[in-house]
Amino acid sequence: MxxxxxxxxxxxxxxxxxxxxxxxxxxxxxxxxxxxxxxxxxxxxxxxxxxxxxxSTTEWKTALDFLVSVGQISSDVRHEFILLSDILGLSLLVDAIDHPKLPSSTEGSVLGPFHSHEAETIESGKDISSDPNGETCLVICTVKNPSGAPIEGVKIDIWETDSSGHYDVQYSEREGPDGRCVMKSDKDGNFWFKAIVPVSYPIPHDGPVGQLLKLLHRHPWRPAHMHFMFEKEGWDHLITALYITPDPYLTSDAVFGVKDSLIVSLGKVSAIQAAEYGVPEGTALITHDFVLVSDKETQSLRDQNALKAVADLFPGKKMKLLDHLPVPDVD
Amino acid sequence: MxxxxxxxxxxxxxxxxxxxxxxxxxxxxxxxxxxxxxxxxxxxxxxxxxxxxxxSTTEWKTALDFLVSVGQISSDVRHEFILLSDILGLSLLVDAIDHPKLPSSTEGSVLGPFHSHEAETIESGKDISSDPNGETCLVICTVKNPSGAPIEGVKIDIWETDSSGHYDVQYSEREGPDGRCVMKSDKDGNFWFKAIVPVSYPIPHDGPVGQLLKLLHRHPWRPAHMHFMFEKEGWDHLITALYITPDPYLTSDAVFGVKDSLIVSLGKVSAIQAAEYGVPEGTALITHDFVLVSDKETQSLRDQNALKAVADLFPGKKMKLLDHLPVPDVD
Incomplete structure (x- = not known):
């Protein structure tokens, strides 16, 4: 300039x-x-x-050096600033602000730093994990609207760690995507796949965020979970996860993602299901019905929440929405 | 943990x-x-x-990606987070908090990202710049206490750009330190050296901080100045600079460093000075008397300011100082 x-x-x-x-x-x-x-x-x-x-000048310099190291350890497959935002509760907060949920909707959870756009698109029935040490788990889900009508053609990203608690992108010598896939819901809103039983794992703590957790006397663990992301034009983008109970970290998730409504128990595949889905009887089973709400409803709720929040926070200050985001109304 | x-x-x-x-x-x-x-x-x-x-999630992600890029462009000789702190006014603020000045003291200014510990220690009289395009400038200074008594043996770091507005560390193929030195004040508090007349220059704006300045419709210029840093045990560490008038950027310094008391006019070396200091008559001249205050006085003022500030900011909350820094008093 x-x-x-x-x-x-x-x-x-x-x-x-x-x-x-x-x-x-x-x-x-x-x-x-x-x-x-x-x-x-x-x-x-x-x-x-x-x-x-x-x-103090010393604290200021320590903080700026810390931020440099957070940037420098980051890469295409490791976003340490997202991790920092996660452990400071900011990620949860921003998701809650941007994707307010009607009571009928499935709740959201944190995206985390390990979503990848490099994932195979699969048909229902495929196995997303090649980990020989994982315990096979059948996952049977639906995606519906709040009235219970199926939503067809929703793009669903699914990702989880291997049995050692690492995502595929954390291996420098991996051959391709693993433990993740993209699916489409069918005309009845169904999608199902084989995976492995999720395990609890520590978030990457060999870098600056790990040092910060130590300074704060916090552990780096997340309870066992499987990530889901739902996208279809006209519907509010849903980033969420299912958490498996029991787990020692359900009430102390390092990134604040757990919601009661997202906690599921592992079932066992029945004889009838075994025949229908082609897995042995007694295989671990996750079932869940996800509910999406329309973009329009979410937008309207977001606008309403934004105006109410800034009115409460800044009484007497005239505010308006610009592209659905608050700004001072100076006209 | x-x-x-x-x-x-x-x-x-x-x-x-x-x-x-x-x-x-x-x-x-x-x-x-x-x-x-x-x-x-x-x-x-x-x-x-x-x-x-x-x-919004989009704004959050944009900000986190920006912070990654600030970290990634940083190096041993470029601290882009200090630069970011400078243009957001935080550096000036932290210095003002940590080094409160008694009215008798020389005021402080921002350190900036270009101080280097790699600088030659010189005797009074030497030339700190090897730039053939710079206009020679004689600099004659003293360092005294508030009563006017000289302070001997103060370590003084001095640094300035070359005539093109670049510090030595900004050249990837430099041979050694240039435009900078370390001196000691003599028994009369004197130190003097030859340098070049400082020029205005833009802070590095080829990186993320430059992009941010553009987004904010701000220019990246700093008015012409020479940095000084004073250190001696028992005396408050003084980071400051002298700004040369006239300069088009004296009232719009990109990093908020200018203070009226630090603005100096260029003089001209007299015939007597020419003989005494061995430079041609008419050479550009900067003279300045710096005043240091004792560590003890600054500490006491800092403590007093801290307690008053937190009492004003958090009325009714019991606060105390721990190693001279405020914390809640929970005993």
């Missing part, structure tokens, strides 16, 4: 009391109301954090 | 309203009161930011 093109407020003699107001002013020269609002709130909170803690 | 070793509050069914309280609880298992307080405030502000902006 050519400095002669921009109209800048005078900033000189900044101190503890005037730096925030002036940083916000200098950040407010662009035309995008949402960008301005985001940076006004960001700078306010960042500065208030420093003022309230009287952040 | 072995999960059986820690006593974890139950976290399940997290939502917009309970995630903050529970994240703070789970982060509060360690013994260090300062760590607990820092993360309590951090999580509170991070979550409030998301709640107040109704941060």
């Amino acid at each position: 050519d400095p002669t093109e921009v109209n800048i407020p005078d900033v000189k003699d900044m101190n503890i009391d005037n730096i925030t107001k002036n940083t916000i002013l200098i950040n407010s020269q662009g035309p995008n109301a949402r960008v301005k609002y985001l940076f006004e709130r960001l700078v306010t909170h960042l500065h208030d954090f420093a003022r309230e803690t009287r952040l | 072995d999960p059986t070793e820690v006593n974890i509050p139950d976290v399940k069914d997290m939502n917009i309203d309970n995630i903050t309280k529970n994240t703070i609880l789970i982060n509060s298992q360690g013994p260090n009161a300062r760590v607990k307080y820092l993360f309590e405030r951090l999580v509170t502000h991070l979550h409030d930011f998301a709640r107040e902006t109704r941060l």
Whole structure:
């Protein structure tokens, strides 16, 4: 940006009391109301954090060095900043804000850093895991609308770890995707596949996020779960997971993902199911009925929640929605 | 951390309203009161930011990808997170908190990302710049206490760009330090050296911070300046700079460093000075008297400011200082 093109407020003699107001002013020269609002709130909170803690230069430098290391360990298959957001409860919060759920809908859970777009599209019945040490598990599901009508043609991403608690992308010498697939629901909303019984596992803790968990005296474990993501035009994008009970980490998930409504017990395949699905009787079984709500309903609920929240948070301040996201109403 | 070793509050069914309280609880298992307080405030502000902006999943992901790129462009000689902190006004704020100045003291300014510990120690009189295109500048300074008594043996780091506005560390094929040095003040508090007249320059804007400045319609320029850092046991560490007037960016420094008391005019070397310092008459001249205050006085002012600030910010909450930094007083 050519400095002669921009109209800048005078900033000189900044101190503890005037730096925030002036940083916000200098950040407010662009035309995008949402960008301005985001940076006004960001700078306010960042500065208030420093003022309230009287952040020392040493602590500030330690934090900035930590953030560099979080960026540097990240790669195409490891997003350490997502992991950091997960353990600080931010991922759960953002999902809850962006995908409010009507009581009829399946609840959401955290995406985590291990979803991959590299996954085979399979027909119902296939086995998604090649792990010889995993315990086979039959998974039989439906996807329906809140009235119970099936939704056909929903794209479903499914992913889980192997029996040692590692996702395929965590192996540097893997041959291809494993423990994950993409499916489509049939005309009755059904999809079913073979997998392995999910196991609890620690999130990657050999990097900066692991060091932070140690500093905070927290463990890195997640309870056993299987990830599901549902996409179909007209329906709200659902990122969720099923958690297996019993598990020692159901009440202390390192990334805050567990919801009671998403906890399932492992069943056993009956003789009739064994014949129908072509697996031995007594095989471990997960069944679940997922419920999607329409984009429109979610959008309307999100708008309503956003306006109510900012009205409660900033009484007396006029706010409006711009592309469904709040900004100050300065007209 | 072995999960059986820690006593974890139950976290399940997290939502917009309970995630903050529970994240703070789970982060509060360690013994260090300062760590607990820092993360309590951090999580509170991070979550409030998301709640107040109704941060969307897309915005969240854009921000996390941006932070990865800030980490990845960083290196031994480029700390892009310091640069990010600089342009968001955080660096100025932290310095102001950590190094409060008595009215008698020289004011501080931002360190910036280009200080290097690799610099030659020189005697007064040497030339710190080898740039043939720079305009020679004689710099004559003193360092004294608030009563005007000289301080001997202060270690002084000095650094500036070359005439093209680049620090030595920005050249990948440099032969050694240039445009920087370390000096000691003599028994009269004097130190003097030859350098080049500082020029205005843009902070590095070929990376993520440059993209952010563009998004915010901000220019990347800093007014011409020379950095000084003063260290001696018993005296408060002073990081500052002298800014040269006139300069088009004195009121719009991209990193908020300019203070009126640090602005100097270029003089011209007189015939007497020319003979004394061995430079041609009429050479550009900077003179400045720096004033240091004792560690003890600064510590006492910092403690006093910290207690007053948290009392004002959190009326009714009992706070105390731990190693001179505020924490809740829970005894």
